[in-house]
Amino acid sequence: MSTDPTAGHRTPPRPTMKDVAAVAGVGLKTVSRVVNGEPGVSPEMAGRVQRAIQQLGFRRNDSARLLRTGTTASIGLLLEDIGDPFSSALSRAVESVAAEHGCLLFTGSSAQSADRERELALAFCARRVEGLIIVPAGRDHRYLQPEAGSGLPIVFLDRPAETIAADTVLSDNAGGARTAVAHLIRHGHRRIGFLGDLPHLHTCRQRERGYREAMAAAGLPVEPDWVRTGPTDRARVAAAVQRLLDGPEPVTALFSGNNRITVGVLHALAARPDRPALVGFDDLELGDLLRPGLTVVAQDPAELGTTAARLLFERLRHGPGPVRRVEVPTRLIVRGTGETGPS
Structure with missing residues (x-):
């Protein structure tokens, strides 16, 4: 880290x-x-x-008093989807650190909606939470400037804010993607497709960047049709997989940009006799039980959530200071789907 x-x-x-x-x-x-x-x-x-x-713009700071006396305070956590395993692991980690400080955690899901994110964040502020941790759905967070300016600590998690200076905790998205694609290249693949999330998301942009950097480092071209980004629903993913595998020069390997896309890819491949090599970004809970097992680049959501929460409580205790950016490493887990050569 x-x-x-x-x-x-x-x-x-x-x-x-x-x-x-x-x-x-x-x-x-x-x-x-x-x-x-x-x-x-x-x-x-x-x-x-x-x-x-x-x-x-004065805002009474009850945080230090609350933390000193042990009186229960509260912080807010905004996630993309609390039902997603990655989000759930983040929430558990943040809640654990909050409990250590005698603090309650309020959690909400933005469902990738910038309007919903803003609504929930301001609702938490209206209820006088002592700090916010946000997995951003939108790109404009100037609506939080009055709260930040009055001393409310804010930490952005998994994706950075683009219009406000705040502490940020991220995975090494580009580095993890480079590792995944380089792994496929080492097993002989030259035509590798990338299936990503919504293209405006920081995580998608960084993972596509890592994919392209690995291909360039190996002297391999990236054909425009090999990059497919968009919503993560199964219908969209299945259509993208079909286009990547049924063209005149089909790809021989796939790199999927997050766990929801990986699940869609697995469903799309279940009825096909031809199985390309596959590496996914994010682990799946039952990935080791598949046959062959799923090769993934694993993030560490527990470390991400713990780091973000600790940064927030440091701000509560010590006040303003230089904005910090922490990057948590990823790791490649080899299980079988990414180790077959091109047919």
Whole structure:
């Protein structure tokens, strides 16, 4: 696992009650009373404090107090689909770290919808979660800038944000894809097809990049028809497999870009007499029970989720600092489907 502590931009310091007191021209105790809803402040003074709070974007930080006293706090986790095995493993890992800190975890699924992601993220913020971990569905996260600017820690997981500076935890997607395709090339394959997810997704772009880099490193061309990206439903995947295998120069091997696509490929191949070599990105729970076993590039969702949660709690304890980007290695698991040569 590699960490670059200087990556990205420095998060601006969050405004404090001292800052509010200075702008409002009142004492710190007055600000504390207004923030905590205590009596003893005149309406005129309270109005000055409220205007200063709005001007500065001040947000009361209960996190340190909650974590010190052991009182239950809460964090939010936004996943693509909680029913997906990869997402479930991420959730379990984050929940385990949250429990260590006496913290509840609220979880929601975006279903790859940017609108749904925004709706859930802002709903969590409205319920005063102490931090957010997000597997992004959309590409524009400027809607979170007011919350981030007021001190809410946010960690992006599996995919980076593109319009906001925030801590990020990723798998080595391009490196894992290079390893998968190089493995197929070593077994004699020269015509290798890539089946990817929606092309705007960071993971799809990086895995396609690794595929192309491995082909280029071996001096092999990539024909346009060999790259098939789109929704991960079985009908789309089955049609893509058919086009890759039934053309005038069919591919002899397939590299599938995630576990949902791999399942679709396995269904599509079940009725075919010709079985190309196959390596999938992401492991499957029963992949070792197939005959032959499924060769995969495995991510480590437990490490991804644990790392993201620990980054979040570090932010809660220590506050702003340089934005961090952590990349977790993948590993090739050889089981049989990727080790046959071209027929």
